[in-house]
Amino acid sequence: MGRGVRVEGMLFVPQRFLCLGIRTQLLKTVSSLRSFRFSALATMASKHKNAKRIEGLDSNVWVEFTKVAADPSIVNLGQGLPDISPPSYVKEELAKAAAVDRLNQYTRGFGHPALVKVLSQVYEKICGRKIDPYTDILVTVGGYGSLFSAMQALIEEGDEVIIIEPFYDCYEPMVKMAGAKPVFIPLRDKKAGNSASSADWVLDPTELASKFNSKTKAIILNTPHNPIGKVYTKEELQLIADLCIKHDSLCISDEVYEWLVYTGNKHIKIATLPGMWERTVTIGSAGKTYSVTGWKLGWSIGPQHLIKHLQVVQQNTLYTCSTPLQEALAQAFLIDFKRMDDPDCYFYSLSRELEGKRNRMAQLLQEVGLKPVIPDGGYFMIVDVSALDVDLSDMVEDRPYDYKFVTWMIKSKKLSAIPLTAFCGLETKEQFEKYIRFCFIKQDSTLDAAEMILKKWSKQTA
Amino acid sequence: MSRPVQAQRLEGLDKNVWVEFVKLAATYPTVNLGQGFPDFSPPDFVKEAFVKAVSGENAMLHQYTRVFGHPALVTILARFFGKLLGQDIDPLTNVMVTVGAYEALFCCFQALVDSGDEVIIIEPYFDCYEPMVKMAGGTPVFIPLRPKTPAPGKLMSSGDWQLDPAELASKFTRRTKAIVLNSPNNPLGKVFSKKEMEIIADLCVKHDVLCFSDEVYEWLVYDGKKHIRIASLPGMWDRTITIGSAGKTFSATGWKVGWMFGPDHLVKHLRTVHQNCVYHCPTAAQEAVAQGFQREFEHYGKPESYFVQLPQELQQKRDRLVQSLLAVGMKPIIPEGTYFLIADLSDFKAEVPNLPDCEEPYDSRFIKWMIKNKGLAAIPVSAFYSTAQKRNFDHLIRFCFVKEEATLKAAEDILQQWKLKKTGP
Numbered sequence: 001m002g003r004g005v006r007v008e009g010m011l012f013v014p015q016r017f018l019c020l021g022i023r024t025q026l027l028k029t030v031s032s033l034r035s036f037r038f039s040a041l042a043t044m045a046s047k048h049k050n051a052k053r054i055e056g057l058d059s060n061v062w063v064e065f066t067k068v069a070a071d072p073s074i075v076n077l078g079q080g081l082p083d084i085s086p087p088s089y090v091k092e093e094l095a096k097a098a099a100v101d102r103l104n105q106y107t108r109g110f111g112h113p114a115l116v117k118v119l120s121q122v123y124e125k126i127c128g129r130k131i132d133p134y135t136d137i138l139v140t141v142g143g144y145g146s147l148f149s150a151m152q153a154l155i156e157e158g159d160e161v162i163i164i165e166p167f168y169d170c171y172e173p174m175v176k177m178a179g180a181k182p183v184f185i186p187l188r189d190k191k192a193g194n195s196a197s198s199a200d201w202v203l204d205p206t207e208l209a210s211k212f213n214s215k216t217k218a219i220i221l222n223t224p225h226n227p228i229g230k231v232y233t234k235e236e237l238q239l240i241a242d243l244c245i246k247h248d249s250l251c252i253s254d255e256v257y258e259w260l261v262y263t264g265n266k267h268i269k270i271a272t273l274p275g276m277w278e279r280t281v282t283i284g285s286a287g288k289t290y291s292v293t294g295w296k297l298g299w300s301i302g303p304q305h306l307i308k309h310l311q312v313v314q315q316n317t318l319y320t321c322s323t324p325l326q327e328a329l330a331q332a333f334l335i336d337f338k339r340m341d342d343p344d345c346y347f348y349s350l351s352r353e354l355e356g357k358r359n360r361m362a363q364l365l366q367e368v369g370l371k372p373v374i375p376d377g378g379y380f381m382i383v384d385v386s387a388l389d390v391d392l393s394d395m396v397e398d399r400p401y402d403y404k405f406v407t408w409m410i411k412s413k414k415l416s417a418i419p420l421t422a423f424c425g426l427e428t429k430e431q432f433e434k435y436i437r438f439c440f441i442k443q444d445s446t447l448d449a450a451e452m453i454l455k456k457w458s459k460q461t462a
Numbered sequence: 463m464s465r466p467v468q469a470q471r472l473e474g475l476d477k478n479v480w481v482e483f484v485k486l487a488a489t490y491p492t493v494n495l496g497q498g499f500p501d502f503s504p505p506d507f508v509k510e511a512f513v514k515a516v517s518g519e520n521a522m523l524h525q526y527t528r529v530f531g532h533p534a535l536v537t538i539l540a541r542f543f544g545k546l547l548g549q550d551i552d553p554l555t556n557v558m559v560t561v562g563a564y565e566a567l568f569c570c571f572q573a574l575v576d577s578g579d580e581v582i583i584i585e586p587y588f589d590c591y592e593p594m595v596k597m598a599g600g601t602p603v604f605i606p607l608r609p610k611t612p613a614p615g616k617l618m619s620s621g622d623w624q625l626d627p628a629e630l631a632s633k634f635t636r637r638t639k640a641i642v643l644n645s646p647n648n649p650l651g652k653v654f655s656k657k658e659m660e661i662i663a664d665l666c667v668k669h670d671v672l673c674f675s676d677e678v679y680e681w682l683v684y685d686g687k688k689h690i691r692i693a694s695l696p697g698m699w700d701r702t703i704t705i706g707s708a709g710k711t712f713s714a715t716g717w718k719v720g721w722m723f724g725p726d727h728l729v730k731h732l733r734t735v736h737q738n739c740v741y742h743c744p745t746a747a748q749e750a751v752a753q754g755f756q757r758e759f760e761h762y763g764k765p766e767s768y769f770v771q772l773p774q775e776l777q778q779k780r781d782r783l784v785q786s787l788l789a790v791g792m793k794p795i796i797p798e799g800t801y802f803l804i805a806d807l808s809d810f811k812a813e814v815p816n817l818p819d820c821e822e823p824y825d826s827r828f829i830k831w832m833i834k835n836k837g838l839a840a841i842p843v844s845a846f847y848s849t850a851q852k853r854n855f856d857h858l859i860r861f862c863f864v865k866e867e868a869t870l871k872a873a874e875d876i877l878q879q880w881k882l883k884k885t886g887p
Contacts, residue, residue: 047639047670048701050731051576051598058734062741063529085521094746095517101503105716106709109481141561141740148739156469173738178469250467294525294745308476309468315478316593318565322744323716324512 057173061422065406075449078406078416080226080379082291082441084353087346089335090290094328103324110311111139111299112326118333119284123301125340127272135304138311139321143256143285143298144170146310149317150252150281150300151178153309159217164203166423166432168226168254175220184425185211187228193384198230198375205239212243218250219243221270224257227382227423227437229375231265241273250306251276256285256298259347261377262355271302278303281310286329291350291441295325354379354441361440364451368458372438379441382420386434400433409436415453475593479845486830487839493872495861496829496839498648498802502866504714505768507757512717512750523746530733531559531721532748538755539721543704547694555726558733559743563678563707563720564590566732569739570640570674570703570722571598573731579639584625586846586855588648588676604848605633607652609795617784618806619796620652627661634665640672641665643692646679649804649846649860651797653687659695667697672728678707678720681769683799684777693724700725703732708751712768713864717747776801779863779870786874787861790881801864804843807857812884823856838876 066079076083097103110116116133124131131137140146147170155161157179163171165186175182185208187201195201212219221240223232232240244251253270261267271280281302287293300310314320339345358375365372365383372383385405392404402419410416420435440447480497487494494501503509515523530536536553544551551557560566567590575581577599583591585606595602607623643662645654654662666673673692680689693702703724709715722732754768761767780796783803787794793806807828813835814828825842833839843858863870 047672048727050734051572051574053576054573054731054734054738057738058730060737063737066529079526081525083522083525086524091517091521091524095513098509098512098516102501103716104504104509104714105499105501106497107716108484141744142742144741145739153468153472156471170738170741177738292524294523294527294742296740296742296744306467309472312468312472312476315481316475316590316597317568318561318718318740319480319590320718321561322718322747325744325747 053177053179057177060173061169061418065416065418073414074410075415075446075453077438077440077442077446077450078418080439080441081293082379083446084291084441084443086291087332090292090328090332093331094324097324097327097331100324100327103327105323106320107323107326109315109320110134111137111321112323112330114330115139115326115333118330118337119299119301122333122337122340125337127269127277129272129277131301132304136301136307138300138307138314139326140298140300140310140314141318141321142287142296143254143283145296145318145321146281146283146298146300147171147252147254148174149310149313150283151175151180152313152317154250154252154281154306155180155217158215160213160215161217162211162219162249163425164219164221165425165428166227166420167220168222169422171220172425180217181215182425183211183216184427186424186428186431187225187230194371195373196371198225198228198373198377200373201228201230203236203239208239209243212247212249214247216247216249218252220252220254222254223270224255224260224267224375224377226257226378227380227418227420228373229378229380229382231261231267231377232270234268237268237270237273241270241276244279245275249279251280253280253282255282256288257378258284259289260351260354260379262351262358262375265376267377278305281306286325290329290332290346295322295329297321297325297329357440357442357447360447361438361450364447364454365438368454379439381438381440382435383438384434385436400429402433402436406436413453413457415450471597471599475597479589479841483829483839483841486833490833490837492833492837492839493869493876494839495863495865495869495873496841498862498864499709499715500713500864501869502713502864504712505754507768508712508714508750508754511753512747515746515749515753523749525745526742527745527748529737529742530554531557531743532745532752534752535559535719535721535748535755538752538759539706539723542755542759543706543723547691547699549694549699551723552726556729557721557723558729558736559748560720560722560736561740561743562709562718563676563705564718565736565740566703566705566720566722567591567674567676568594569732569735570705571595571600572735572739574672574728575600575639578637580635580637581639582633582641582671583848584641584643584647585848585851586647586649586843587642588644589845591642591644592848600639601637602848603633603635603638604851605630606847606851607647607650617788617794617796620647620650620798620804621655623650623652623795625658625661630661631665634669634671638669638671640674642674642676644676645692646677646682646689646797646799648679648800649802649841649843650795651800651802651804653683653689653798656688656690659690659692663692663695663698666701671701673698673702675702675704677704678710679800680706681711682773682776682801684773684780685798687798689799701728703728708747708754712751712754713772714747717751719743719747719751776864779865782870783861783863783873786870786877790877792877795858801862803861803863804858805840805861807859823852825856825859829859836876836880838873 120131120133151174155178159180161175189195286297395404400421417436420432536557540551540553571594575598579600581595612618708719795804823844840859844852844856
């Protein structure tokens, strides 16, 4: 508390209602209450304190960098926020849903019936297996909500959870909040600093095997991967699957970017590998599927014996998700389900659109002498900025190079990105601190503005 | 796996009255006075705001907004409630938007309750408080509202249910971290008076205990009663989290927009939970709720205010339901607030026998029978009681009356038919 003042051996605590001039009287009162006060102070200090589960989890890269980049004069390629418009039919379905009385009231807690039904149809088609909409699916508040529900449902103190670095930053605090120990393993650039593609970043099989033990409750897989954009191959997934089966571990598979895979690549669901359905929770996101991050709808799909526990978490955390949003999403999915064999399906057309933007972004960075890591999937691209050799020695804060670089870049170049060390554990910071992450799900005018900044920048350094 | 796959924190939390009874009411054709949601539309001004937000020029309303609350919404909430409490409320540090009041409650417990902490819960209570305390590793400590016999000739009111001050004081121990207050109270409808709140406040201050104040039904008070915000009492702002709900405020339960406000030193911990749990809340509905509050701020206290009109409308519905229940021999307990009403079945001799050895509480069996045989749904009040007390309060059922005329008329008809069948020629 630090507000007590020692006066002649007695602890004098100023009270808010203290009247000036009656100090002596109060001193007398304080001395007689000394023993009560002493123990009360000790407990008082703890009563307003946070619960242990959130100790050390308060900082968050997004809260920090989105504040900085909220300035409209800054070209924002930081947070994964599309500034392209969602398809018009998606917006129209929401307006339609909002006009129906009943759709403004509570729906089924584990997922609006129309939505879970169409999700089961879409994913049955992809997975080639029967998926029960009521027992095998949970609708959550974004992919984030699914991650949280899975961790709270299945992870606890004494467990270890393997996290592949770099990782979407929430995995680590969520594992910790569940009381478990994160065990990290980095993707390594097999081109040793010269990577040009996300496919160059791989797991060392022996190293991976060494991370599994009897305490390993789960491994978190993210494919397509944020931030690198890696799309795991069948062989790579098989490696992970074999270890999960051998150690009887679960797999939490974050596949929110599942539709965003570029030419020459295929998204494979680890849950479809032999022995994996019964131990995998697969997570999807409406925000990434339909470019509506502000809808915050996601889903978990898996076997009943796992999903039922996520459902219990849901009924004790937020109970149900928004009705009109779920109805609108269901209608949009129905439209695209019907054309899933058609190239016009939004799942594929968005991917084609983004591939063009990916190529443009890569070119812009290459033209200024940088070597971007071209992603096979997702809408992020990482790039090694050490070649620019920017002197940041006058920035005194004890932070990794990439944090300082991004802060400097936002201020002096009016361009924002996200530092890669936000996505790794303490041990690997040195390995990743020369990289920053750009988001390219942006309209042409944004990319034009970025191009201007980068061209000007390269002229200055030339 | 040799040990259970699920985490221990879920132990004993799998049953849920809503999952069970909502499913039942959906399975059979029923006049549904069970789950608490309006079967009429939110007011036009708020529906229009939502449609405008989703189909308007600003496509960014379909993308992420500020994590701790859409700026337009936290700003108007801070202004609106700051004025009501006579308290300076900062939109960025004192307010947070959540996925319904439910998530606000979850954040309170996760942020501030640890293993070994005790949390006082007043019975009957909205059922989620108990599992949420347990999931946070805390120990719920219950204290019942005790019904006093009403004055002769008067119907029992929710106001007749009271806390025993000495009993309440005895519940506060060294380990007491917080007390959960719900006023107006679901399911009873009790509106705690200033005096009752002061007793609670004094104990909180004395024992330095936090107060989680669930005020979702804050606008639904009848008979000229006043809703008191405990955070406005001396010494309480610094230790209270006040929770509200757009679902109840604007009759839009399906939007799942809630909020809380309180001192930064407590709210900051709820922010930590929120950012590690759902992170953002949907944007468009927040924009619409902001517009709704703006409109109400401008019309505050005036006859055209929705916060004035809705309780007027609901008071009439309450009175009508009271009459229907009296006519058939169910004893209603007149609620001072909320849109719930409890009926006492003690004198209502129905076809459902009392089986003292049966595991399932009487009210639960009664309602299941009523759903299947009479097509009328309600919620068993024993669901709002701790295990220890369920048996003592199992002859009470809760009706929800925030329903349109046709629904209430249909319920009335069912009750009338039922009475005729019982009394017979």
